Amino acid sequence: MDTLPPALIRFFEQYHAVSGEALAAIADISEPFWVKKNTEIQPVGRTCKTIYFIIEGIARIHYYKNGTDITEYFAFGPDIVVRAESLFKNQPSQKAIEIIENAQLVATDAARLFQLYDRQPGVERLFRKIFEDCYVDTINRLESIQFHTAKERYIALLNEQPKLLQRVSLKHIASYLGISQVTLSRIRASIR
Amino acid sequence: MDTLPPALIRFFEQYHAVSGEALAAIADISEPFWVKKNTEIQPVGRTCKTIYFIIEGIARIHYYKNGTDITEYFAFGPDIVVRAESLFKNQPSQKAIEIIENAQLVATDAARLFQLYDRQPGVERLFRKIFEDCYVDTINRLESIQFHTAKERYIALLNEQPKLLQRVSLKHIASYLGISQVTLSRIRASIR
DNA sequence: GGCAGTCTTTTACATTTGTTAAATAATCAG
DNA sequence: CTGATTATTTAACAAATGTAAAAGACTGCC
Numbered sequence: 001m002d003t004l005p006p007a008l009i010r011f012f013e014q015y016h017a018v019s020g021e022a023l024a025a026i027a028d029i030s031e032p033f034w035v036k037k038n039t040e041i042q043p044v045g046r047t048c049k050t051i052y053f054i055i056e057g058i059a060r061i062h063y064y065k066n067g068t069d070i071t072e073y074f075a076f077g078p079d080i081v082v083r084a085e086s087l088f089k090n091q092p093s094q095k096a097i098e099i100i101e102n103a104q105l106v107a108t109d110a111a112r113l114f115q116l117y118d119r120q121p122g123v124e125r126l127f128r129k130i131f132e133d134c135y136v137d138t139i140n141r142l143e144s145i146q147f148h149t150a151k152e153r154y155i156a157l158l159n160e161q162p163k164l165l166q167r168v169s170l171k172h173i174a175s176y177l178g179i180s181q182v183t184l185s186r187i188r189a190s191i192r
Numbered sequence: 193m194d195t196l197p198p199a200l201i202r203f204f205e206q207y208h209a210v211s212g213e214a215l216a217a218i219a220d221i222s223e224p225f226w227v228k229k230n231t232e233i234q235p236v237g238r239t240c241k242t243i244y245f246i247i248e249g250i251a252r253i254h255y256y257k258n259g260t261d262i263t264e265y266f267a268f269g270p271d272i273v274v275r276a277e278s279l280f281k282n283q284p285s286q287k288a289i290e291i292i293e294n295a296q297l298v299a300t301d302a303a304r305l306f307q308l309y310d311r312q313p314g315v316e317r318l319f320r321k322i323f324e325d326c327y328v329d330t331i332n333r334l335e336s337i338q339f340h341t342a343k344e345r346y347i348a349l350l351n352e353q354p355k356l357l358q359r360v361s362l363k364h365i366a367s368y369l370g371i372s373q374v375t376l377s378r379i380r381a382s383i384r
Numbered sequence: 385g386g387c388a389g390t391c392t393t394t395t396a397c398a399t400t401t402g403t404t405a406a407a408t409a410a411t412c413a414g
Numbered sequence: 415c416t417g418a419t420t421a422t423t424t425a426a427c428a429a430a431t432g433t434a435a436a437a438g439a440c441t442g443c444c
Binding site for chain 1: 264280313330
């Protein structure tokens with residue numbers, strides 16, 4: 001594509017001020033696309049070779065455990081959407097990416113992005129910082145899920161991401177919180 | 193210090209082949225030290241400004257929740273030991289670092305390391321890859337703790353890190369698994 | 385060796401969460 | 415608008431886990 005969406009450039013700039021040349025190089029290996037809700041843009045079993053940016057809309061990363069659909073991550077535009085355990089280890093992912101609210105996305109070829117790291121140190125730095133931030137988010141989520149009760153986690157979500165509660169179905173939120181939907185219903189009833 | 197311990201250089205080389213010059217620059221901002229077990233090398237409340245490498249021995253990252261001591265991470269030498277949520281956000285950490293088996297360590301000044309990223313791109317790349325790996329480990333741990341039963345998690349630990357079970361006390365392992373020590377005892381009894 | 389302190393297991397009971405199934409509410413397509 | 419589908423809540427019971435306290439096992443120090 002010729003130029004990245006302004007919302008994506010602003011997303012990048014939160015992390016690192018990238019030169020116009022670097023942005024053009026990223027645009028060069030990226031393609032925009034639009035997806036309707038309830039579409040799986042990456043199935044289980046494929047190795048992650050594309051880095052997605054969700055510009056508008058909502059995506060989730062999910063997988064199946066004993067036939068149960070489990071949500072691991074919600075991405076509200078603008079955000080990055082990757083299955084890092086597959087991308088960085090170059091192994092097939094057991095996880096899928098599904099769009100759950102009509103979305104505008106950008107797909108960036110991962111191999112070509114990593115090549116770009118050699119020519120444009122600013123790009124490596126940008127993505128280093130983005131993934132460091134993802135890492136910290138995951139640490140915090142681990143702590144939340146490991147040592148807070150289901151009720152505490154739900155209330156924290158309510159306070160920290162109220163829009164998530166408004167726009168995502170409760171069955172997805174339940175599995176994201178690591179509890180059954182019945183437990184989530186009980187918690188909601190208890191604080192009403 | 194003059195030269196990094198060979199075990200640390202081998203640890204680095206797993207991730208990225210770094211030039212001798214870069215290694216010397218890292219050594220230049222690093223200091224070796226030795227610590228006896230049951231020593232806290234970083235207390236709660238301090239912002240993480242040092243990156244530790246544990247060469248030999250065991251460290252753990254832990255914190256307190258309602259007065260209960262919770263282990264978040266075990267580091268067996270050779271490994272990196274940082275409280276990433278503090279290091280990358282430059283905020284005081286609610287977590288402490290304790291040595292639980294006599295250890296040889298290297299302490300690297302974080303601010304000077306980050307300055308080194310500008311002069312030695314190989315160093316930025318090395319640490320980018322190290323932290324990407326930490327990130328993937330955390331994703332996998334999150335998945336493990338979110339969607340496996342306590343018994344499944346204990347058995348996985350038994351298979352994947354048997355030495356951990358032999359060298360670390362069960363009270364630390366229980367909190368690492370996100371369960372009470374009583375539950376851990378019951379699980380151990382049930383598979384005996 | 386023996387005592388003190390710590391670690392681990394066990395017991396009894398309370399609480400939380402899960403499972404299954406049914407009832408109710410909301411949403412969507414035609 | 416209406417029937418069909420999906421989402422959410424509720425109920426009843428089972429299973430898992432937590433808490434508190436006590437007993438037993440282990441460790442280190444004098």
